[in-house]
Amino acid sequence: MPLQHIADPMLKAMKRQITRAEILDLVKAIRAEVPGICLRTTLIAGFPGETLEDVEDVKRFLEEVRFDRVGVFTYSHEEGTSAYALEDNIPAEEKERRAQDIMETQQEISLEKNQEKVGKVFRVIVDKKESGRYLARTEFDSVEVDNEVIINTDRKLKPGEFVNVKITKAFDYDLEGELV
Amino acid sequence: MVDSEVLSGQLKANDIDVVHESAKKDHNIVVVNTCGFIDKAKEESINTILDQVDLKKKGKLDKVYVTGCLSERYRGDLEQEIPEVDAWFGTMELPLILKKFDADYKAELIGERLLSTPSHYAYLKIAEGCNRTCAFCAIPIMRGTHVSKPIEELVAEAEKLVRSGVKEIMLIAQELTYYGLDLYKKRRLADLMNALADVKGLEWIRLHYAYPTKFPMEILEVMKQRDNICNYWTCLCSTSLILC
Numbered sequence: 001m002p003l004q005h006i007a008d009p010m011l012k013a014m015k016r017q018i019t020r021a022e023i024l025d026l027v028k029a030i031r032a033e034v035p036g037i038c039l040r041t042t043l044i045a046g047f048p049g050e051t052l053e054d055v056e057d058v059k060r061f062l063e064e065v066r067f068d069r070v071g072v073f074t075y076s077h078e079e080g081t082s083a084y085a086l087e088d089n090i091p092a093e094e095k096e097r098r099a100q101d102i103m104e105t106q107q108e109i110s111l112e113k114n115q116e117k118v119g120k121v122f123r124v125i126v127d128k129k130e131s132g133r134y135l136a137r138t139e140f141d142s143v144e145v146d147n148e149v150i151i152n153t154d155r156k157l158k159p160g161e162f163v164n165v166k167i168t169k170a171f172d173y174d175l176e177g178e179l180v
Numbered sequence: 181m182v183d184s185e186v187l188s189g190q191l192k193a194n195d196i197d198v199v200h201e202s203a204k205k206d207h208n209i210v211v212v213n214t215c216g217f218i219d220k221a222k223e224e225s226i227n228t229i230l231d232q233v234d235l236k237k238k239g240k241l242d243k244v245y246v247t248g249c250l251s252e253r254y255r256g257d258l259e260q261e262i263p264e265v266d267a268w269f270g271t272m273e274l275p276l277i278l279k280k281f282d283a284d285y286k287a288e289l290i291g292e293r294l295l296s297t298p299s300h301y302a303y304l305k306i307a308e309g310c311n312r313t314c315a316f317c318a319i320p321i322m323r324g325t326h327v328s329k330p331i332e333e334l335v336a337e338a339e340k341l342v343r344s345g346v347k348e349i350m351l352i353a354q355e356l357t358y359y360g361l362d363l364y365k366k367r368r369l370a371d372l373m374n375a376l377a378d379v380k381g382l383e384w385i386r387l388h389y390a391y392p393t394k395f396p397m398e399i400l401e402v403m404k405q406r407d408n409i410c411n412y413w414t415c416l417c418s419t420s421l422i423l424c
Contacts, residue, residue, distance in 0.1 A: 001390050004314070015315045018393045026392055033400040037411040047316060075316060076218035080253075083315035125348060125384065127298065139410045142350060142386055143301060160300025160347050162383065 003041045006061040007054035010047055015082065020061070027065055038140035040069040045102060046095030047075045048086035055098050059105045068113055069146060070106040072099040107172055114147065114170035121166045121180055124149050126157045136165065150176045181296060182305045182352070183248070184213045187274060188294035194283035200296040209243045210235075211277065214250035216322055225250045233264040245269065247277060249322040271322060291337030299345040306334055306372065307353035311362075312391060319354050326355065328363040331372050338379045348384040349376075356390045357399075370398045377406040386410045 005011050008020050030037060043058060062070065074095035077088040090098075124136035127148075134151040141147045149165055157163065165177035184200065191198045199207070210232045214225035225248070235241045247269040251258060255268050269277050275285040295302055309324040310317075338349060351372075353359065360368030376385055385408055387399075403409050 001392055003392060004316075013315060015313055016393065023392060026395055029397065030395075030400060033397070034404055034411050037403075040412075044316060073218070076220070078218070078316065078318040080321045081316055081318055082313070086315075125300065127300075139384065140412055142388065142412065143297070159298055160345065162347075 001039060001041050004044045005047065005054070005058065006043075007050075007057040010050055010054050013049060013083075013086075014044075014047060020057075024061075024065070038068045040071075040142075040146070041067050042071040042073060043102060044075050045072055045098040046090040048077075048083060048089055050075075050090060050098070055101060058102055062102070062105050062109065066109050066113070067106070068140065069110060070103070071145070072102045072106075074099050111170065111172045114172070114175060117167045117175060118170050119167065121164055122149070122177075123162055124151075124165050124177075126151075126159055126161045126163065128159055129157075136163070146173075148174050150174060151179065152176075153179050155179060182293070182303050183271075183274075184211075185293035185296055187211065187213075187247075187277060188296075189289060189292040190274070190278055190286060191281060191283055192294055193286055193289055193292065194278070194281065196281055196283060198294065200294070208241065209245065209281070210241055211245045211247060214246060214248035216248070216250035216253040217318060222250060229262060229265065233262060236264060243267075245277065245280065247271075247273070252322045253318070272324075290333055291340045295344070295346075301348040301350070302341050302346045303352050304334065304338060304341070304349045305329070305352050306356070307359055310354040311358060312355060323354060326358050326362050328359050328361075328368075330363065331368070331375050334372065335375050335379060338376050338382060342379060342381040347382070348386065349382065350386045350388055351376075352388050354389065356387055357394070357396050358391070367396045369396055370402045373399060373402045373409055374406070377402070377408050383408055384410050386412050 003023060004014055004016060006020050006023065011018060011020065027039065030039070045055070078084060122138040124138050126134055126136045128135055134153065134157050136149045136151055137143070137146065138149060151165055164180050166180045167175050167177040169176040188198045188200065212229050212232055214229070215221040216225065229244070229246055232241065232244045236244050243266040244264065245267045246265050249271055251268045252270040255270065259268060267280055278285050307326055307328040309326045310319050311326045341349060356369060357367065359372060360366055373385065376382065403411055
């Protein structure tokens with residue numbers, strides 16, 4: 001779900017037609033309806049006029065909502081868009097710093113969420129073999145952007161095969177497990 | 181990515197040898213499919229074009245064609261800046277590219293693609309364009325307004341993918357939740373999900389890119405009821421190439 005921002009002044013400037021409170025309600029409603037759903041979002045750092053308080057607001061929201069995954073991009077000033085009329089007033093390095101700041105908040109959350117998976121069994125799809133280990137994904141992980149589940153086994157697995165894996169170790173963005 | 185797969189499928193049907201991102205340097209014509217979404221993606225696209233132009237100058241290539249969002253958006257400037265490129269195409273000019281190859285656009289090939297991903301998963305583009313007016317976003321300039329593909333067509337495409345070995349499909353569009361509003365005058369993502377979940381052999385269906393405003397809550401019901409729909413929501417604008 002590409003939220004792009006959380007702070008109300010920014011949501012308004014971005015013309016997102018939604019408020020922080022409405023986003024919070026939506027996330028709660030989705031989770032109530034589908035418990036255990038994996039939610040991923042992307043955010044933009046450094047939109048024209050963004051204040052440090054806006055960035056803090058994003059971080060507070062991430063702590064509160066605890067998304068499974070978050071991607072942060074720095075604002076890119078594009079001709080032809082309505083934001084092009086605004087002044088691109090935040091320097092590139094500062095945009096990067098803010099993006100990094102938000103990502104660090106999420107990194108801890110992602111690690112904790114992954115640690116909660118240790119000991120649990122997931123059905124995974126095998127993607128490929130690399131350096132003697134298999135790389136697979138759970139229902140909650142899409143291609144290229146999400147967690148990979150690393151499987152060490154002597155059994156021969158084929159790409160596209162589904163197997164059950166018990167998670168033994170958790171990292172920031174990857175999991176390790178054994179066949180069950 | 182899906183656009184490249186459709187183009188390659190059409191070329192192949194016209195008996196033209198085609199490969200995705202071949203490491204070999206023995207081809208005659210290269211088509212660069214570009215992204216024009218944000219600064220980083222534009223830079224990457226331009227570097228790729230320049231690399232190919234370099235190969236052409238060294239005599240290792242006959243022709244370089246460029247298509248996709250970047251050339252849709254900046255064709256005039258690019259033609260002047262990189263005159264070594266033999267032809268530029270916009271995002272809706274597939275038949276014109278084929279003509280350059282003396283190939284015909286075959287409408288009967290709906291859903292026929294030469295996959296660039298491993299054979300067990302594939303992307304399924306359910307709509308093109310976006311009617312939202314987010315202040316920062318250049319997508320509507322390059323991809324136009326929202327156009328949904330009909331449900332039957334998408335089911336047929338999914339069935340073809342499954343027959344070729346695909347077990348997991350990722351539904352993509354610039355904006356999934358708007359699906360159906362243009363074509364059927366109402367949001368029909370839930371109906372589409374149900375129809376796709378009925379495709380035998382399709383193990384996982386994954387949903388990418390859902391805009392939060394006016395989120396159609398009925399899709400959650402389908403997600404819960406159908407085992408082969410992953411409980412997963414995302415936007416992965418990360419590699420913006422996937423978006424285009």
